[in-house]
Amino acid sequence: LAKTTQPISMDSYEGQEVNITCSHNNIATNDYITWYQQFPSQGPRFIIQGYKTKVTNEVASLFIPADRKSSTLSLPRVSLSDTAVYYCLVGAPSGGYNKLIFGAGTRLAVHP
Amino acid sequence: GAVVSQHPSWVICKSGTSVKIECRSLDFQATTMFWYRQFPKQSLMLMATSNEGSKATYEQGVEKDKFLINHASLTLSTLTVTSAHPEDSSFYICSSGAGRDTEAFFGQGTRLTVV
Numbered sequence: 001l002a003k004t005t006q007p008i009s010m011d012s013y014e015g016q017e018v019n020i021t022c023s024h025n026n027i028a029t030n031d032y033i034t035w036y037q038q039f040p041s042q043g044p045r046f047i048i049q050g051y052k053t054k055v056t057n058e059v060a061s062l063f064i065p066a067d068r069k070s071s072t073l074s075l076p077r078v079s080l081s082d083t084a085v086y087y088c089l090v091g092a093p094s095g096g097y098n099k100l101i102f103g104a105g106t107r108l109a110v111h112p
Numbered sequence: 113g114a115v116v117s118q119h120p121s122w123v124i125c126k127s128g129t130s131v132k133i134e135c136r137s138l139d140f141q142a143t144t145m146f147w148y149r150q151f152p153k154q155s156l157m158l159m160a161t162s163n164e165g166s167k168a169t170y171e172q173g174v175e176k177d178k179f180l181i182n183h184a185s186l187t188l189s190t191l192t193v194t195s196a197h198p199e200d201s202s203f204y205i206c207s208s209g210a211g212r213d214t215e216a217f218f219g220q221g222t223r224l225t226v227v
Contacts, residue, residue: 034214034215036216041203041221041223042220042221043116043118043205043206043207043218043219043220043221044156044205044207044216044218045218046113046214046215046216046217049214049215087155087156093214094209094214096207096208096209096210096214096215096216096217097144097209099146099158099161100146100156100158100207100216101158102148102155102156102157102158103155104155105155
C-alpha cells in the first residue's frame with residue numbers, strides 16, 4: 001500500500017477555499033486516491049475518490065496531475081463545520097472491501 | 113449511503129473486566145468488516161479484518177487473545193476486549209463495504225474507558 005504524506009495541520013477562515021495536498025510518490029498503476037473526513041468522536045466519512053485529472057462532487061474537488069504522485073483536495077468556501085481531520089488514502093477502488101491504512105491526516109481548523 | 117452502526121457509543125468498565133462492542137450493517141450484508149483503534153490526536157490504526165464464518169485476521173502486534181472478534185452473521189461483527197486495562201482505553205471503529213466499489217462505511221465509533 002502506497003504511503004501518503006500530508007501537512008499535519010492547516011488553518012483557514014470561513015468562506016475561503018482550502019486546498020490540502022497529499023504526496024504519494026509510490027502510487028501503483030491500479031491505485032485510486034480517496035479522501036475521508038473525520039469529526040471528533042465519529043467514524044470517518046467518504047468525501048471523494050479519483051484516479052486521474054479532476055473529479056468534482058457536491059462537497060469537494062480532487063485534482064490529480066498526470067504523474068499521479070500527488071493529489072489536492074479542494075474545499076470551496078469552507079465553513080466552521082468543515083473543521084475536521086482529512087485523510088488521503090491510496091489503494092484499490094473497492095475501499096470498503098480492502099483494509100485501509102490511514103496516515104496521520106491533516107487537521108483543518110476553520111476560524112470565524 | 114449504507115449504514116454501519118456500532119453499539120455502545122461509549123462504555124466505562126473496571127480494569128480486569130471484558131467489554132463487547134457490536135458492529136452491525138443495517139441495510140446490507142457484510143462478509144468482511146474491519147476494526148480500527150484510535151488514540152487521542154492520532155490516526156486510525158487497523159487492528160483486524162473480520163470475516164463472516166471464519167477466523168479474523170489480526171494485524172501485526174495486535175493480541176488476538178485479548179481482542180476477540182466474532183463475525184457469526186452477515187450483518188454483525190463483535191469485538192470483545194478481554195481483561196481490559198487502562199491502556200486499552202481508546203476509540204474503536206468498525207467499517208465495511210456495501211456492494212459499491214468506491215467507499216468504506218464506518219460506524220460511529222465506541223469510546224472505551226477503562227478505570
